[in-house]
Amino acid sequence: xxxxxxxxxxxxxxxxxxxxxxxxxxxxAEKTLNALSLEMIDLLAAQLAAWSSDTGIALVLFQAxxxxxxxxxxDLQNLYQSMLAHHASDQKDDVRANRYACDFFxxxxxxxxxxxxxxxxxxxxxxxxVMGGGIGLMAGASHRVVTEKSRLAMPEIGIGxxxxxxxxxxxxxxxxxxxxxxxxxxxxINASDAxxxxxxxxxxxxxDKQQVIAALLRQPWGASRSENGPxxxxxxxxxxxxxxxPSGPLRNHFDVINSxxxxxxxxxxxxxxxxxxxxxxxxxxxxxxxAAGSPRSVGLAxxxxxxxxxxxxxxxxxxxxxxxxxxxxxxxxxxxxRALLIDKDQRPRWQPVSEAELTSNGVNGSIISPWPAxxxxxxxxxxxxxx
Numbered sequence: 001x002x003x004x005x006x007x008x009x010x011x012x013x014x015x016x017x018x019x020x021x022x023x024x025x026x027x028x029a030e031k032t033l034n035a036l037s038l039e040m041i042d043l044l045a046a047q048l049a050a051w052s053s054d055t056g057i058a059l060v061l062f063q064a065x066x067x068x069x070x071x072x073x074x075d076l077q078n079l080y081q082s083m084l085a086h087h088a089s090d091q092k093d094d095v096r097a098n099r100y101a102c103d104f105f106x107x108x109x110x111x112x113x114x115x116x117x118x119x120x121x122x123x124x125x126x127x128x129x130v131m132g133g134g135i136g137l138m139a140g141a142s143h144r145v146v147t148e149k150s151r152l153a154m155p156e157i158g159i160g161x162x163x164x165x166x167x168x169x170x171x172x173x174x175x176x177x178x179x180x181x182x183x184x185x186x187x188x189i190n191a192s193d194a195x196x197x198x199x200x201x202x203x204x205x206x207x208d209k210q211q212v213i214a215a216l217l218r219q220p221w222g223a224s225r226s227e228n229g230p231x232x233x234x235x236x237x238x239x240x241x242x243x244x245x246p247s248g249p250l251r252n253h254f255d256v257i258n259s260x261x262x263x264x265x266x267x268x269x270x271x272x273x274x275x276x277x278x279x280x281x282x283x284x285x286x287x288x289x290x291a292a293g294s295p296r297s298v299g300l301a302x303x304x305x306x307x308x309x310x311x312x313x314x315x316x317x318x319x320x321x322x323x324x325x326x327x328x329x330x331x332x333x334x335x336x337x338r339a340l341l342i343d344k345d346q347r348p349r350w351q352p353v354s355e356a357e358l359t360s361n362g363v364n365g366s367i368i369s370p371w372p373a374x375x376x377x378x379x380x381x382x383x384x385x386x387x
Contacts, residue, residue: 009043010065013057014213020058020221022213023051027064033072034064036133038104040075044137045111052119058221058228059121061213062137067149067206070126071134076159076337079104083334095325096370105164105324106377108133109317112165113381116140116313121229123236126150126194127206136165139199142225143232146191146200148245155186157293157301159340160332160348164324168304169316174198177261178250183301184261185273185286186293193248202236203245212239249282256283266302270355294332294348295355299363307367314382319367321378326366 010026025044027034051057064070082100091097115122115137124141126134130152138144146152154163154171163171163183171179174197181187182197194200204212215235221228250257260272274291278284290298300323308316327333331351339348352358369376 007043008037008040009047011043011047014217016058016217016219016221018220019056021054021056022216023047023057023060025060025062027062027071030064030066030068032075033069033129034066034134035072035075036108036137037075038078038107041104041107041111045107045114048111048114048118055223057120059123059216059232060118061216062122062124062141064125064127067128069129069134070124070150071131071137072129073132073134074104074108076341079328080334080337080342083328083337086329087331087334093329094370095322095329098325098328101325101328102377105321108136108165109321109378110381112136112140113314113317113378116166118142120225121232123232125209126152126200127209131155133165135167135199139166139170142229143202143236144200145202145204145236146194146245147204147206148191149206150191150194150200151188152190152194152199153186153188154182155188155289157184157186157297158289159336160294160297160330160334160350161327161336162297162301162304162320162323164320166313166316166320168301168308168320169313170199172305172308176254176258178254178257180261180269180302180305181257181273181286182250183305184269184293184298185290187249187282187286187289189250190248191245193250196248196251202240204236204239208239212236215239249280253280253283266299267355269302270298294336294350295352295358296330296332296350296363297327297336298355299358300327300366303363303367312382314378317381318369318376318378321376322369323366330366 008029010028012024013021015021082098086098121143122141123143124138125145126138127147128149130138154167156163171183178197191203219231261269263269274287276287335348339345
């Protein structure tokens with residue numbers, strides 16, 4: 001029997017009938033629900049860069065090993081250890097001193113930006129759990145598929161972070177106040193709501209995946225994205241007719257969510273959501289997640305969403321990078337990981353303990369960059385491909 005390949009990301013190509021090739025990317029860390037490690041990030045970035053200039057590659061397909069998850073987020077174990085060491089050092093107040101965090105977020109965000117601006121179509125097959133860093137991979141793909149088992153969320157407030165990986169960009173572009181609600185509650189959504197919120201483009205039954213790939217191999221692929229994008233879209237639209245996912249909770253509660261989040265201040269929004277009287281289990285869980293989340297993360301998510309509307313995508317990633325490093329310096333991020341993944345007691349001790357104790361200066365300071373613009377670690381974003 002062949003031993004399973006232990007490499008965390010697998011790469012292959014399939015040759016279409018006309019000789020063009022489809023690049024296949026398979027996240028291969030099934031035991032960790034394909035959580036995105038720094039090794040995986042580097043492998044993905046290098047292969048995508050190589051394929052970007054390969055004229056024989058017509059498009060790229062992202063998929064994952066196993067049936068449970070496309071990608072459940074970032075691999076937080078090494079990040080946790082780096083934060084503990086940084087917090088105990090003489091440089092604990094310098095956000096630049098945690099070299100691992102600086103490298104991890106810089107390389108992850110560069111990869112996400114590369115996907116957003118890639119010169120070839122990227123088909124992301126988002127089957128199963130897609131959370132945090134997984135949505136970062138999926139959001140920028142030109143053609144995003146969800147299935148009947150897809151479950152998407154940005155639950156970062158529960159670990160003392162914020163919806164990053166471009167989250168403030170795509171959450172801000174959702175209908176009404178849905179993006180704000182998802183940022184503050186970390187609520188999970190299904191395939192139907194993923195399409196409604198523009199996180200996905202197509203809903204296709206998982207059982208039809210191999211038929212879709214077979215159809216892709218029959219297409220007369222050309223040499224440009226403008227030719228190949230419509231061909232890919234036509235195949236996916238035809239396959240989509242086999243699956244009609246039920247309406248999701250975001251769409252069903254659209255008016256309620258807009259009413260809850262259409263308040264004058266964050267304090268009023270938090271109070272409205274957490275005091276909501278309802279028999280709906282999904283809304284109850286969302287309210288409970290907000291109440292249990294890091295108050296500092298809630299405040300930071302709200303601030304970032306307010307700052308995003310007039311920024312370019314590259315500037316959003318630069319802003320999120322600074323905010324992520326400030327989070328790595330603050331105790332809440334390490335404490336959130338400890339409570340969720342290390343000790344697993346589900347009892348994080350946040351600082352501050354409530355939104356009422358949160359000062360605006362403390363949150364606003366999290367977007368102050370320690371670098372001049374021209375030497376920001378992500379200064380080069382916006383100079384490759386097209387934005």
